[in-house]
Amino acid sequence: MGEFPISWVRDNFPALNVGDEFVFFDNGGGAQIPHAALDAVQQHLILCNVQRGGKYRQSVQVDAAIQRARESVAIFLNASSPDEVAFGMNATSFIRIVSQGIAEILGNRPEIVVTDIDHEANIATWLVLEKHGAQIRWWKVREDGSLHTDDLAPLLSSRTRLVACALASNALGSIIDVKEVCRLAHSAGAEVFVDAVHYAPHAPLDVQELDCDYLVCSGYKIFAPHxxxxxxxxxxxxxxxTFREDFIPDRAPLKIEVGTFVYxxxxxxxAALGYLEDLGRRTSANGHQKSRRDLMLQAMNAIRSYELGLSAHILTSLQRLPGVTIYGISDPEKVSGRVPTVSFNVKDLPAPNLAQAMADRSIAVRSGNMYSPRLLKRLGVSTEDGLVRASLVHYNTADEIGRFIEVLARITGN
Ligand SMILES: Cc1ncc(COP(=O)(O)O)c(C=O)c1O
Known part of the structure; x- marks a missing residue:
């Protein structure tokens, strides 16, 4: 594989080319979209902005567009069938739908394992099941800010219904060994619900290899619209x-899809997945001979290795600045345990003030609790001010890290 084609990548994202020198490091909140995705949205609205399920041409086109997207997502995830893929508004609403279903079939397995590293969407939603008789077991992060699968094993038993956990922390960027989580949970007869929202833009996904039972993503973090x-x-x-009308077949995917979504x-x-295939073609010598799955894998592997460099670079540069505390894996030698999402604080400078000062200088980072207040408490970080998060993806560059560090150094007087 050659060099990562960063100029080609950036040329693909119109929002990165409006000439305003803006550094966008808030990708954990949602990424920019390639022009292929923009065009697809526009074409859809021009040619078939109608309800699905009709006999006329435009409506048939909507059904076909949804089916094509199911097939593409199934390839992206290595699912066994496109029927295993359901579309909706966001990740949280899907966690709700599945958890409400599970609430009704807890049976003699009332225990749900949740973590304190997850986004609250994959915690609070499960806690609601206590009203239905569920008992919550907490898989907690250790002092080092990581979840250890050794700590999960003792929480599992013949009473465990499900383990809910993320593949990567949206607050720290650390990766969780979900394959091992699935192995442990299944040997206790429990299911695993995986929140892949933060992980998905950064590395290949394979639901069959993970052997999880459910997995949720936000498309708008993987270069698609909301x-x-x-x-x-x-x-x-x-x-x-589930709760669908009697006349809707009680089968996936329709049983999980709530009314009309944004076609x-x-x-x-x-189209965003098509962009990834193009990237796969660009980064391989014999791209034209590869299957769609292989192209997507190629792209995600190229992204992963490029981003390992970004992670090491930003960690090394941040560590040189006095007064900076990095949360999670901070050793540049250990970047394989994380994605390029780096959270930190600067001594005597509240996170919201720092994020504002950076915003004033055209650098977009996020401050706050990252919807993970339990984790922040565990790390001894104020849940009010929270921390500052710089979340990068594959269109970010070493130059942008340089500008980010320069501005940070100026603000902090270094
Ligand atoms: C790890 C993680 N899980 C869940 C969510 C919630 O996603 P959505 O807004 O699509 O419901 C987010 C959003 O940032 C997230 O980062």
């Missing part, structure tokens, strides 16, 4: 009680 999708093993989805954004999701 939308979300859920994947579930066909048998798990089919067994789930043009689903078309945009399909």
């Amino acid at each position: 939308m979300g999708f859920l994947w579930g093993k066909a048998a798990a989805l089919d067994a789930l009680p 043009e954004n689903v078309a945009g999701m399909n």
